Amino acid sequence: MLTASEMDYRPYISYDRAELLVRIQMHLDQARYQHCLRVEQTAIDLAEKYHADVKQAGLAGLVHDYAKQRSNSEFKTVILDEGFDTRLLEYNNGIWHGIVGTYFIERELGITNSTILNAVRRHTIGAPEMSVIDQIVFIADYIEPGRDFPGVEEARKAAAKSLTDGVQYELKNVLLYLVENDSKVFPPTIESYNAWLPTKGD
Amino acid sequence: MLTASEMDYRPYISYDRAELLVRIQMHLDQARYQHCLRVEQTAIDLAEKYHADVKQAGLAGLVHDYAKQRSNSEFKTVILDEGFDTRLLEYNNGIWHGIVGTYFIERELGITNSTILNAVRRHTIGAPEMSVIDQIVFIADYIEPGRDFPGVEEARKAAAKSLTDGVQYELKNVLLYLVENDSKVFPPTIESYNAWLPTKGD
Numbered sequence: 132m133l134t135a136s137e138m139d140y141r142p143y144i145s146y147d148r149a150e151l152l153v154r155i156q157m158h159l160d161q162a163r164y165q166h167c168l169r170v171e172q173t174a175i176d177l178a179e180k181y182h183a184d185v186k187q188a189g190l191a192g193l194v195h196d197y198a199k200q201r202s203n204s205e206f207k208t209v210i211l212d213e214g215f216d217t218r219l220l221e222y223n224n225g226i227w228h229g230i231v232g233t234y235f236i237e238r239e240l241g242i243t244n245s246t247i248l249n250a251v252r253r254h255t256i257g258a259p260e261m262s263v264i265d266q267i268v269f270i271a272d273y274i275e276p277g278r279d280f281p282g283v284e285e286a287r288k289a290a291a292k293s294l295t296d297g298v299q300y301e302l303k304n305v306l307l308y309l310v311e312n313d314s315k316v317f318p319p320t321i322e323s324y325n326a327w328l329p330t331k332g333d
Numbered sequence: 334m335l336t337a338s339e340m341d342y343r344p345y346i347s348y349d350r351a352e353l354l355v356r357i358q359m360h361l362d363q364a365r366y367q368h369c370l371r372v373e374q375t376a377i378d379l380a381e382k383y384h385a386d387v388k389q390a391g392l393a394g395l396v397h398d399y400a401k402q403r404s405n406s407e408f409k410t411v412i413l414d415e416g417f418d419t420r421l422l423e424y425n426n427g428i429w430h431g432i433v434g435t436y437f438i439e440r441e442l443g444i445t446n447s448t449i450l451n452a453v454r455r456h457t458i459g460a461p462e463m464s465v466i467d468q469i470v471f472i473a474d475y476i477e478p479g480r481d482f483p484g485v486e487e488a489r490k491a492a493a494k495s496l497t498d499g500v501q502y503e504l505k506n507v508l509l510y511l512v513e514n515d516s517k518v519f520p521p522t523i524e525s526y527n528a529w530l531p532t533k534g535d
Contacts, residue, residue: 303512310508313530318523325517 135172140190143244173271183263191250191268198232229255259326270297337374342392345446375473385465393452393470400434431457461528472499
């Protein structure tokens with residue numbers, strides 16, 4: 132078992148993990164920062180189990196919520212100035228912090244690896260096609276040990292069975308949760324859900 | 334209370350209701366034909382209650398499933414030859430019979446009124462903006478007296494409260510049903526759902 136504190140992310144950043152932690156803490160409150168550490172470790176564990184790149188998984192997990200606590204006005208400025216799809220303006224931080232958050236990660240943390248940035252980009256709503264690292268970060272965020280919601284144990288069991296099961300369970304249950312609570316659904320979420328549906332008869 | 338058998342649809346068709354019934358029966362089995370008659374009556378009742386045009390509502394209700402039993406190959410040919418969005422090809426009769434069904438209704442039944450055709454077009458997945466006739470047909474199809482599914486009584490109560498409540502209830506529950514059953518969701522369904530969400534705090 133690898134632990135996060137042993138990780139050397141210098142293939143992807145020019146400074147060490149200790150400095151990265153300081154930079155992340157500057158922008159997050161304690162609860163959110165601790166969540167990021169747990170997602171990092173969960174992503175490392177999943178990467179080990181499924182023979183994926185533990186450094187990419189751990190680093191993407193660690194930074195996935197880096198932009199979560201930026202202001203709405205900061206996100207809106209970036210969406211308008213950096214050429215993001217302006218339909219994003221109809222949504223909120225829940226959608227922005229992944230898709231638009233990569234802008235802050237690249238500029239402020241100097242991470243340019245596309246596998247890592249894509250995993251951050253896709254960690255909230257998934258995507259029709261997801262790399263193994265995308266899948267790991269998407270799942271790790273949902274099942275990290277601090278999570279406690281109805282269904283989290285089933286989500287953990289699904290992820291233990293396969294990454295595909297983990298992604299399918301999460302997409303379905305995130306969507307059910309939104310609709311049951313009369314919450315707006317960002318339309319690309321449906322593209323992810325449709326693409327990952329289990330084949331009938333599975 | 335108006336009954337369907339009294340209706341004169343000749344503002345919209347050049348022949349009488351008796352002939353229209355014969356034409357519809359030619360293309361539907363008995364169960365589906367009886368459903369159409371019940372949707373017609375339910376749409377008339379809703380139109381009376383909500384002070385809408387009873388002829389438009391009744392006629393749209395009567396013909397809403399006119400194309401329901403055409404073959405997949407017939408639909409595919411029409412989608413390709415008549416300039417429909419080719420993404421429709423990824424879906425099935427459940428989506429086609431409303432959106433593409435208007436082609437058959439216009440050509441074979443001679444109905445050209447856009448209010449009626451739109452109501453047929455939108456009866457399966459709704460739309461972000463729906464006319465009163467759209468709403469009536471959408472609801473009538475869901476709550477006609479032959480319907481029996483978990484939630485149909487709540488749907489009837491919602492429709493008795495207001496058309497808006499009826500549409501909201503139906504969009505939410507159709508979506509929940511699809512996701513609970515691991516069924517593909519036609520993406521525009523989400524545009525309808527989002528647009529009709531109750532304002533938080535209602």
